[in-house]
Amino acid sequence: MLIPARMSEAEERRWVGVMLDKLAAQESRSVLGDRELTERALRLSEQYFGGRARPGSVRWVTNQNTRWGSCTPSEGSIRLSHRLQGMPEYVVDYVLLHELAHLLVPGHGPRFWRLLEAYPRTERARGYLEGVVAAARLPHLPEAREE
Numbered sequence: 204m205l206i207p208a209r210m211s212e213a214e215e216r217r218w219v220g221v222m223l224d225k226l227a228a229q230e231s232r233s234v235l236g237d238r239e240l241t242e243r244a245l246r247l248s249e250q251y252f253g254g255r256a257r258p259g260s261v262r263w264v265t266n267q268n269t270r271w272g273s274c275t276p277s278e279g280s281i282r283l284s285h286r287l288q289g290m291p292e293y294v295v296d297y298v299l300l301h302e303l304a305h306l307l308v309p310g311h312g313p314r315f316w317r318l319l320e321a322y323p324r325t326e327r328a329r330g331y332l333e334g335v336v337a338a339a340r341l342p343h344l345p346e347a348r349e350e
């Protein structure tokens with residue numbers, strides 16, 4: 204991000220704040236809707252599971268703060284936590300594939316992880332999500348001092 208020269212520190216901080224707000228607004232506009240999310244899940248199932256996982260509905264939920272995703276195999280419904288919004292696509296895809304795999308295999312046994320091996324970014328996405336959890340536990344950094 205380029206910052207124009209000759210700004211005072213306070214101006215600079217204000218300006219960065221404005222830019223970050225703009226970026227956040229753009230990001231939230233590009234978040235997938237529930238229908239696009241379902242279509243994406245169908246494509247991922249096609250690509251990695253030979254279309255065997257058939258989700259009935261995939262939607263964002265805001266009441267899920269301890270899990271990234273969940274599913275009800277009997278209904279074929281998948282729910283993703285809104286906290287994934289704004290994360291890289293490969294992470295969202297991993298969580299979708301994880302829940303899609305549960306439509307085929309309950310639990311997290313060897314058969315489950317063998318299914319997810321088909322997705323080349325499983326380990327990377329799991330590391331990313333672990334990092335997010337770890338970062339949330341870090342003490343907050345002290346705020347920049349106003350002059």
Ligand SMILES: [Zn+2]
Nearest residue numbers: 301305310311
């Ligand atoms: Zn699981």
